Amino acid sequence: VCVVDIDGNILFKIGNFNKAIFLLRSVQKLFQAIPVIKSGAFEKFHLELKHLAICCGSHAGSNEHVKTVSEILQKANIEEHNLQCGIHKPLDEETRNSLLKNNILPSSLNNNCSGKHAGMLISCKANNWDLADYLDINHPLQKQITDLIKDLSEFKEDLTYALDGCDSPVVGLPLLNIGTGYLKLFSTHEGQLLLKACIENQYFFGGKNRFDSEVIEITSGKLFAKVGAEGLCVVINNNIKQALVVKIEDGNNFARAIVCIEVLKKLNWIDTSEYKVFNSTYPLTVNTLNGKIAGEIIPLF
Secondary structure, eight states: OEEEETTOOEEEEOSOOTTOOEEOGGGGHHHHHHHHHHTSHHHHTTOOHHHHHHHHSOOOOOHHHHHHHHHHHHHTTOOGGGOOSOOOOOSSHHHHHHHHHTTOOOOGGGSTTHHHHHHHHHHHHHHTOOSTTTTSTTSHHHHHHHHHHHHHHTOOSOOEEEEOTTSOEEEEEOHHHHHHHHHHHTTSHHHHHHHHHHHHTHHHHTOTTOHHHHHHHHTTTSSEEEEETTTEEEEEETTTTEEEEEEOTTOOHHHHHHHHHHHHHHTTSSOHHHHHHHHHHSOSEEEOTTSOEEEEOOOOO
16 A cells, blocks of 8 residues: 655555556556547547546446447447457446347457547547557557656656556556656646546446446545556545555455555545445445354454
8 A cells, every 4th residue: 555645755655565566457547548638539539528538447348338439439430340459248247147138249349448449549540540550569659658657657767568458558667656647647637637537427437336436426526546457446636636556466356445445544535424335335244145244354454
C-alpha cells in the first residue's frame, strides 16, 4: 500500500515494496486513452463522454457496453474484425447467461478491454496510422502511449514491457510512480476530460459489481478508482491531489477491495455511512451456506 502526493512524497505505506516493479495491467487504460483526445478523434468522430469512459474502463461486457463500443467503431467507419483484443465470456452474469441460453457465442465486443482497443483504433484512424499492427510495441501509437506514461510518472529508468491479456503492450512501474503518474495525468486538460467522463459514466467505465465503478458511485464522484488484474488498484482523491495505490501480491481481488476500503477509512477519504455501504458489498464476515457466521476477515494493519 502506498499513498503519495503529486510531488512524489510517500505519505503512508504498508509493506516493504521499495522500488519493486508492478505491471499496470488495466490500471494503464486511462493513459492508453489519452491519444483519443490528443489525436482529435474525440471531436472528429463526434464521440460522447460515455464513449470516452468505456475507452478508459474494464467494462462488464453487457449488451449496453457492447452497443457503446460498436458505436465508437461505427462513428469512425471501423469494422469489428479490426479489434485484436481476443474473446472471453462477458463478466456480467446476466449477459453471460443470456448468451448461453440463446446459444450465442461471445464476440470481441464482450471483451472487457474492447473499449480500450476501440479507442486505440480511432486514435490511429485520426492520425492516419496503420490499423493492422496497432498493438505492435514499435507502432507510433504504442510509442506515444509509453512516452506519455514515462513522462507523467516521472520514471527515469528503462521501462519494463510485457503483453497484457488482451495482447496490448503493458508497462511496469513502482507503486510511487503509478500514483504520481495518475495525479500528473489529472492535472492535464486530457486527464480532466477523462476524469469527468469516467465519473459521470461509471456504468460504462465498469458496470455492475465492478469495484472501481462502486468507489465512484458510493462517494458520488469524490473519489476515482481504477482496478487492474492481479490485485492492483489506484484510488485518486483529486480534491487534495493524493493517490492511494494497492497491490495484493497473490492477486486476490476480494482482498484488494477489503484493503482499499480499510485504507480509505483510515485516511478519512470516506465517511462512516460510505464505509457501511462498502461493507454491505464486501462483508468482513465469513458465512456458511445457511448464513451462520463461520469466521471473520480482520485487516492486520
